[in-house]
Amino acid sequence: MMTRYKWPVLAALSVTVMVSSCVTKKYERPNLSAQTDKLYRDTTISDTTSIATLPIEQLFSDVELQNLIKEGLQNNLDLKTAMQRINEAYATVQQTKAAFFPSLSGNAQVTRTKTSLASLNFPPEFASSFVLTTTTSQLGLSTSWEADIWGKLSSSKRSALANFFASDAGKRAVQTQLIANIANNYYALLALDKQLAITEQTLKNRINDVETMKALKESAIVNGAAVVQSEANRYAAEVTIPDLKRSIRETENALSILLARTPGSIHRGTLDEQKPYTDMQIGVASQLLKNRPDVQQAEFAFRASFENTNMARTYFYPALTITAQGGVSSLKIKNLFDNSIFYNIIGGLTQPIFAKGENKARLRTAKAQQEEAYYAFQQSILTAGSEVSNALYAYQTAVEKQTSRTHQLEALQKAVDYTKELLRYSSATNYTDVLTSEQSLLSAQLSGVNDKLQQLQAVVNLYRSLGGGWKQ
Structure with missing residues (x-):
């Protein structure tokens, strides 16, 4: 499998270097x-x-x-x-x-949300003045890297x-x-x-x-x-x-x-x-x-x-940026490190099309x-x-x-x-x-x-x- 994809990858890198030298x-x-x-x-x-x-x-x-x-x-x-x-x-x-080098930053946040029952389309007899309260705790790391x-x-x-x-x-x-x-x-x-x-x-x-x-x-x-x-x-x-x-x-x-x-x-x-x-x-x-x-x-x-x-x-020319984020999240702080891991990786190209000159x-x-x-x-x-x-x-x-x-x-x-x-x-x-x-x-x-x-x-x-x- 490595041999199968080796030459296309090398060819792509070679083209990138050649185009870069023209820029x-x-x-x-x-x-x-x-x-x-x-x-x-x-x-x-x-x-x-x-x-x-x-x-x-x-x-x-x-x-x-x-x-x-x-x-x-x-x-x-x-x-x-x-x-x-x-x-x-x-x-x-x-x-x-x-x-x-990639940037690396850490973040910790606690989010407390209150939602009325009426906004959740409950029947009128249940949607009095009561609200639904949710507290979310999150601890994570994020990184970003731009390819030159x-x-x-x-x-x-x-x-x-x-x-x-x-x-x-x-x-x-x-x-x-x-x-x-x-x-x-x-x-x-x-x-x-x-x-x-x-x-x-x-x-x-x-x-x-x-x-x-x-x-x-x-x-x-x-x-x-x-x-x-x-x-x-x-x-x-x-x-x-x-x-x-x-x-x-x-x-x-x-x-x-x-x-x-x-x-x-x-x-x-x-x-x-x-x-x-x-x-x-x-x-x-x-x-x-x-x-x-x-x-x-x-x-x-x-x-x-x-x-x-x-x-x-x-x-x-387009900019290639790779970002990643990961950490732990839970509705209860005591359970923050109990199977509450999340992560995501995003790679994207940004090509200027209209930038007002x-x-x-x-x-x-x-x-x-x-x-x-x-x-x-x-x-x-x-x-x-x-x-x-x-x-x-x-x-x-x-x-x-x-x-x-x-x-x-x-x-x-x-x-x-x-x-x-x-x-x-x-x-x-x-x-x-x-x-x-x-x-x-x-x-x-x-x-x-x-x-x-x-x-x-x-x-x-x-x-x-x-x-x-x-x-x-």
Whole structure:
């Protein structure tokens, strides 16, 4: 008898598998070679070595910065929130796995029914106010199981897994951005410290200039206009100091938030102590697909939407559900377990016939969301390439400016010294020349600080744009 029914059963299973494979499709990564082949502008690189693999201790020489990054990785609230999103996604994965197994529930109930004799069609002489009372006790178990014929449950599980991996990639993206934010704010703080020190020294020099101009006026070398101009020059430097101090405090507060601290001062080094990393190796563009967490997150989101489209297709096909119920029932509780067993098994197919366009709308929505996710995936790759190109070029231009800026500062310092000497001993110049040279010198000094800041932050941004930091 088993042999008689063996081949029909196997044939039916084979047909089911074949039809199921037509309903749902297997995910394949899109071919994005056209985007990645020329992703880095004006660069031809075959070496896979990248600074993205460097630990922070090797990339950042400042011990204070290293400690701040470690503190941020330990305490940052955004990172902790991202961890909870991973836990949520994992719980969803467990839920989709459980859907493959039958559900089981227990129930216990007592039903008390009162029926009048009149409703039972007794003669009028018997159907007075009397009622018939019945009490039924029941204890049982029920189970239900849906067969995954068309792959709906499998697609749901794969979608949940993709969302889980996307959450994990999102957490790593938060981590890389956190490291970059801490480092960039730290360097900005050092740059502000340096600019404040330059401005305060300039203020001291200009206070001395005021006294010098007053002495020269008494000697009839300059007039009163030079004294007034020197005072205005002094106040022009002095008025910028409160703004610099405000920026320093705001940057300290921003860093405190990243570290999950209450607002307060930040222990730090100096800008002059910083030694930018110089070996700017970026690897090949295709490495962004596995190094950039946000690119991975975008791909997993696309994969989840792909599986959601698979799941939407299965709603057009019949669902096979098997339910079973069993237990004991009796009119008397004391006899509940005495030959009062009942059970039933029901297997049924549910085929949608008219669902008010719900299934079609669900599929159209899923397909549209899949296309959106695909475009977001492409956009993430293009954005990553642009960020790498921008950071690398920012580093290169910052280095290129260093020599020119050094020569400019030397020349402007000489110009200030020469014009002051000419003003003291010659009538060939006036204080306007001194004022112009001093303003130019201060501007160049502050710009020199920005050059150093640009170089330091370019290293940080290149490290982040290549996907560095999430392995910490």
